Amino acid sequence: MAIAVAAITLLWLIAFRLVRALRAHYATRRVLERLCEGHPADSELVVAASSTPRAFAIPGTPGRILVTSAMLGALEPAERRVLLAHERAHLTHRHSALSTAVTLAAAANPVLEPVRATVAFLVERWADEEAARSVGDRRTTARALARAALVAQRARPGCALSFSEHAVTRRIAALQSAPPPNLWSVGVAVLALAALSALGALDATGDLLRLLGESLPD
Numbered sequence: 001m002a003i004a005v006a007a008i009t010l011l012w013l014i015a016f017r018l019v020r021a022l023r024a025h026y027a028t029r030r031v032l033e034r035l036c037e038g039h040p041a042d043s044e045l046v047v048a049a050s051s052t053p054r055a056f057a058i059p060g061t062p063g064r065i066l067v068t069s070a071m072l073g074a075l076e077p078a079e080r081r082v083l084l085a086h087e088r089a090h091l092t093h094r095h096s097a098l099s100t101a102v103t104l105a106a107a108a109n110p111v112l113e114p115v116r117a118t119v120a121f122l123v124e125r126w127a128d129e130e131a132a133r134s135v136g137d138r139r140t141t142a143r144a145l146a147r148a149a150l151v152a153q154r155a156r157p158g159c160a161l162s163f164s165e166h167a168v169t170r171r172i173a174a175l176q177s178a179p180p181p182n183l184w185s186v187g188v189a190v191l192a193l194a195a196l197s198a199l200g201a202l203d204a205t206g207d208l209l210r211l212l213g214e215s216l217p218d
Contacts, residue, residue: 014108021107025100032058032066045084047072053151055083063091074151079144082131086141089130095123124166128175142175 035048036058046066053071058064065087072080090096099120106116132141149168 017107017110018104021104025103029058032056035066036064044088053148055087055148055152057087057090057096059091059094059096065091071148071152075144075147078135078137078140079147081135082141082144083148085131085134086127089127089134090123092130093123093126095127099123120166121170125171125174128171129179132175132179138175138179142172145175146172 036046039046042062044062044065046064048066048068050068051070053068053074055065055067055071058066065084067083067087071083075083102112102116102119106112128141128145131144132138135141145168
């Protein structure tokens with residue numbers, strides 16, 4: 001009986017963490033979608049009048065790039081191109097789906113939190129390299145990231161991917177070194193870690209359900 005009570009309590013805790021993560025996800029998405037209201041449905045770039053410097057990739061059909069006027073004003077023209085190329089890479093490669101998957105997996109199984117953080121870092125590195133390749137200048141890409149990080153405040157977690165978040169110092173250092181031979185290694189690492197998170201969460205939940213079933217009387 002004690003095992004059953006413990007298992008049920010743990011299931012409720014997992015459910016609570018998942019619901020909380022989902023609520024944060026959709027709350028963030030609703031806020032960003034409200035900021036896009038009034039703009040043409042087919043416009044990729046949405047500039048929001050705000051004194052808070054932010055930039056986000058918003059998944060959807062079509063995906064959108066939301067940038068505040070403060071962020072644009074803080075960057076030079078070449079750095080703005082880096083910013084847009086970075087966010088566009090998030091949309092093109094559906095990074096938000098990967099980030100959401102590992103966030104939910106970590107909510108179900110906190111042991112996977114380091115995996116979630118690693119995936120968050122790798123998708124930003126992926127987008128950094130795409131941006132550097134798009135503008136053809138790694139130094140400008142690193143400078144844009146540094147400037148954005150200096151002026152931006154901490155972004156809310158959720159479905160949006162923010163340019164100036166996640167181990168900025170390490171990302172700048174990587175941009176100041178030679179580019180990787182290709183981006184497939186980064187992409188494969190992200191996909192593998194996302195799959196590991198999902199499988200880990202499913203396996204842990206399955207073990208818990210089996211334990212609960214074995215502890216209940218026939």
